[in-house]
Amino acid sequence: MTDLDRQVISDWLDTRAFGRNIEVHETIGSTNKRARDLALAGAPNGTVVVADEQVDGRGRRGRSWLSPKGTGIWMSVVIRPGFEASLAPRITVIAALSVSEAVYVATGCRPSIKWPNDLIMGNKKVCGILTEIKADDSYTDYVIAGIGLNVSTRTDQFPGDLAMSATSIYEETGTLPDRNRLIADILNSFEYMYESLTQPGGFDRLRMQYRDLCLTLGRRVRISGVNEEFEAIAKDISDDCALVVELDDGTKREILSGDVSVRGIAGYI
């Protein structure tokens, strides 16, 4: 597999802002942490940090993210949306859509999405997205979209139980896409969708695409929040990107965060 190369990534880019300011590291603690430091120091919209290896990769809910050298795409994008914080979850939606699209272009296989932002191939997780935001009620300073995509990881490289729930593009498709091209393709789609968000009807079209790919919808799910755990049927994605679920007594609830498990997917039996 080719090495990460700043120039090769740039050559494949078709963007105005995303990836035009890019750092490529051989090894780093966490690209999200570096991107946050850059954002705090004033980095422009679309700044990207990519690393060949992370030694302190972060996942959602304080978990760590396995990021061995040369096996995946560990990348964070600094976004400075001109909209209020309540619309920031839309960035997570389009991050997931753009990775799914780029993997499809590279392999002919399209990952599904487990709400809100896990990409699934062969019933296992191939990509996770960690979105971090700095905002107050009316103004979003920045959103960091951190993408962890397993490209060439072999099943026996996932430690312990992770092999039951995690996979890679290679394991699922037998192909080894060029990571430089894949990075550029993700950024190309990501910027295109990001710009559509501000056009009339733009988000509705993207939400439709998301619904089509979202394997959570129509399934019985287990929701684990901070203070409660319950089961329900996943019905829809709301305008603010919440998961709309229906409880057994017919009441509807909107879930904005929390772990949502779908039976048979990513190790949940």
Ligand code: BTN
């Ligand atoms: C999840 O828990 O599903 C989210 C995982 C996100 C991992 C990516 S890898 C690049 C970026 N840097 C990090 O430290 N985390 C994200």
